[in-house]
Amino acid sequence: MMTRGLMIAAPRSGSGKTTLTLAILAALRRRGIAVRGAKTGPDYIDPAFHEALTGHASPNLDSWAMPAPLLDTIMAGAARDCDLLVTEASMGLFDGLLGPENARGAPSDIAARYALPVLLVVDISGQGQSAAAVALGFARLDPSVRIAGVILNRVGSPRHAAMATQAITATGIPVLGAFGRDAQLQMPERHLGLVQAREHDGLAALADRLATQAERDLDLDAILACARPPAIAATQTQPVMAALPPPGQRIAVANDAAFSFLYAHIVAGWRAAGAELYPFSPLDDEGPAEGCDACWLPGGYPELHAGRLAAAARFRHALTSFATTRPVHGECGGFMVLGESLTDAAGHTHRMTGLLGHATSFATRRMNLGYRAATLRHDCAIGRAGTTLRGHEFHYATVTDPGHDTPLADMRDGYGAGRGGGGARRGHVSGTFFHILSAHNGQ
DSSP states (O other): OOOEEEEEEOSSTTSSHHHHHHHHHHHHHHTTOOEEEEEESSOSHHHHHHHHHHSSOOOEEOTTTSOHHHHHHHHHHHTTTOSEEEEEOOSSTTOSOSOSTTOSSOHHHHHHHTTOOEEEEEEOTTOSTTHHHHHHHHHHHOTTSOEEEEEEEEEOSHHHHHHHHHHHHTTTOOEEEEEEOOGGGOOOEETTEEOOGGGOTTHHHHHHHHHHHHHHHBOHHHHHHHOBOOOOOGGGGSOOOOSSOOSOSEEEEEOBTTBOBOOHHHHHHHHHTTOEEEEEOGGGTOOOOTTOSEEEEOBSOGGGSHHHHHHOHHHHHHHHHHHTTSOEEEETHHHHHHSSEEEOTTSOEEEOOOSSOOEEESSSOOOEEEEEEEEESSOBTTBOTTOEEEEEEEEOOEEEEOOSSBOOEEEEETTOOEEEEESEEETTEEEESOEEEESOOOO
């Protein structure tokens, strides 16, 4: 049977997309349906929940940061070996940059490109019949995006549900469920989003509760009937280059609660190119394996574990030895750990590896968020000098002392405006707050 797909989207962030996506994934898996998840935009945290509930990696799909052939390859891989692919949208359905058209980083770009029917999650707390105007506006805004149905969320009572349902169905848009309010389904959050799936106590029990409520409150048969095969042309399913060439044949990858933000499509591309990944845990005072020829420190939450990282002498010594002859790269949290010091939220400063000369602070907090294009000034683990990579930044930590290392790249935002030099490079070591989504520039 050909895989079918649909998108779970909403008018805005905070509408409950992730809760509804997880509920649908859990309920359908309980039925024995082979489901997988995907996520539009650069988010790391929600795909980890998808993976925890489905048992399969959940890739990201980003129309600004990824060229069309890469998008098609990722979508084709996600749709392989499953009955249903559920793509969770980021932000609001039509939210993204002002341009270019069809490549704004908006979820609607992905829905239109692959003809994914959209289930619109509408939070009706504080309104009733007015929800119909929201649903109708979203259904009519862009004829290339089809709203297949609405799911009402945070419903207060049967009468509340009836008011919104009657008004929305009168417009010709079906209502496929009314998800009731339940404080027990609130998922804990922190400064970058939800608490990570790997740190979530009782995730199996939460998934069970979500599945049960989905069976009670949603028309799962109607939701399944909405799904359609993603519109991927046969010529587009042929393999293309990896999103980012592997930095080595055997890559040591830090992997624990402090280092967990590694994109599934990056890993898949490295493995498809023949690379092998060897995880290690800095929090357990482990260093990169000697047999590896490159080391990658992903982003994550080192600011929450700065004391343990500072005390991890074996990790620090092993990484320092490794970096004398082989490339080491750190993204965001990994970049922070490569510096001289990290100051935590309480104002305590902890020694880091010192492989780069900067100092960062989580006590001095300022949100940095947005798409980035980085043109490398030097050859390093992530590419050759002159290569332009696309990705994003999302962090609250600040650089309190830039040190004296050479900037790694020239940075621009999603509109092409210059942001000066970014990151740092010293010898075989490189790092930046920038998370890479793709090394391919063209659309």
